[in-house]
Amino acid sequence: MDACLSALDLACRRGDRVLFRGVSFALESGKALHVTGPNGCGKSSLIRILAGLLRPFAGSVERAGAAALVDGRLAFDEHLPLGRALAFWERLDGGSADLEALGLADLIDVPVRYLSTGQRKRAALARLTGQGAPIWLLDEPLNGLDAAGAALVEAMVAEHLGAGGVAVIASHQPFALASGRTFHLPDHAA
Amino acid sequence: MTTALTLLRRDLVLLLPGSGRGSTLLPLLFFLAVAMLFPFAVGPDAALLARTGGGVIWVAALLAAILPLDRLFAPDLGTGFVDQLALRGISEELAVAVRMLAHWLSFGPLLMLAALPASALLGLDGATLRVLELGLLAGTPGLAAIGVIIAALTVGLRGGTALAGLLVIPLAVPLLVFGAGALATGGQGGLTLCAAISLLLAAIAPFAGGAAIRAAREG
Structure with missing residues (x-):
């Protein structure tokens, strides 16, 4: 897997407030970035800009490889059983996830709306791995997960980086990263 | 192509009666209820009913097409479906075109079927029924296209549903004029124009809707 993600002098404006400016970094294969900062400092907006879902107020993003977002x-149909909801994305992505490892194997017949917060997060991670994208953009991936779940996410990210992927993790919680660095977003507050 | 089919399959499950988010038989029942109530309201004058019945069915069809608008895009934007499709490089235009097809399939053919009992209730004769059915065939794709455009444009607004209903009505006037007008003249000209407007609207809708969805996503 060959991927790279770089941001050049990004600025983000929400409403009439500039959340951050001058955000620049470059991630090559196997590298990760842990974006930290308090609520409302623009972590989610940064993730959406990196995903190409939000236009930056200034600056540019360069992506080599497809991006996946959690x-x-x-993004599941709430009334469908988990298995069928996942199957929709699997048909589009052409890949599937190891539900056993994510602890979802017993839940495939349960409608998505009955899943707990942690189970929903695990389901989103199943969609993420099935997508097989080299660039992972994770917005608060540990929210709602128990200790085992958090360890699982950290292991998944480590494996993804080991395979040459790139990851950006926005989280106010500590996140164990072997080959990555921390990026404190409030340092770039406008 | 497989992408479009996968999307269409999901859209049909969501929009067709008796599945998914449910209650999609309501537009059909609403349509029949209007056709049933009209004779009660204007009285049992068979000649008057036969003369105005076709127009009533057209108005009922328009109103029935408005009912599902709030379910067309708003849920997908809220649950992040739109984002995930964009990340996979699936254009909003394709998604909107597929949604338009599914929307039409979920009410167009059903309305044409329901027009049979409705025309019986209103005492329409065979020739009128034929022009009516052809007109619905020509006009409902246009109604679906207008619905999709308006639903996409109002998707990010609070109270968008009521506004969507209001916005659809003036845009649907040309379809009504030519579609229902053909009933009075019995001519082919009105039907052809109605079909032409439908084609034009269906060609515009994916691009207009796609741009609107993109704008809503940024919001």
Whole structure:
């Protein structure tokens, strides 16, 4: 897997407030960035800009490789059983996830709306691995997960980086990264 | 192509009656209820009913097409579906075109079927029914296209549903004029124009809707 993600002098404006400016970094294969900062400092907006879902107020993003996003929204049809909801994305992505490892194997017949917060997060991670994208953009990936789940996410990210992927993790919680650095977003507050 | 089919399959499950988010038989029942109530309201004058019945069915069809608008895009934007499709390089235009097809399939053919009992309730004759069915075939794709455009434009607004209903009505006037007008003249000209407007709207809708969805995503 060959990937790279770089940001050049990014600025983000929400409404009439500039959240941050002058954000620049470059990530090559196997590297990760842990974006930290308090609520409202623009972590999610940065992730959405990197994903290409939000236009930056200034600056540019360069991506080599497809990007996958996990945020607070699950993008599953709530009334469907988990297995069928995942199957929709698997048909689009052409890959599938190891549900056993994610602890979801017993839940495939359960409608998505009955899943707990942690189970929903695990389901989103299943969609993420099935997508097989080299660039992972994770917005608060540890929210709602128990200790085992958090360790699982950290292991997944480590494995992804080992395979040559790139990851940006926005989280106010500590996140164990073998080959990555921390980026404190409030340092770039406008 | 497989992408479009996968999307269409999901959209049909969501929009067709008796599946998914449910309650999609409501537009159909609403349509029949209007056709049933109209004779009660204007009285049992068979000649009057036969003359105005076709127009009533058209108005009922328009109103029935408005009912599902709030379910067209708003849920997908809220749950992050739109974002995930964009990340996979699936254009908003394709998603909107597929949604338009599914939206039409979920009410167009059903309305044409329901027009049979409705025309019986209103005492329409065979020739009128034929022009009516052809007109619905020509006009409902246009109604679906207008619905998709308006639903996409109002997707990020609070109270967008009521506004969407109001916005659809003036845009649907040309379809009504030619589609329902053909009933009075019995001519082919109105139907052809109605079909032409439908084609034009269906061609514009994916691009207009796609741009609107992109704008809503940025918001």
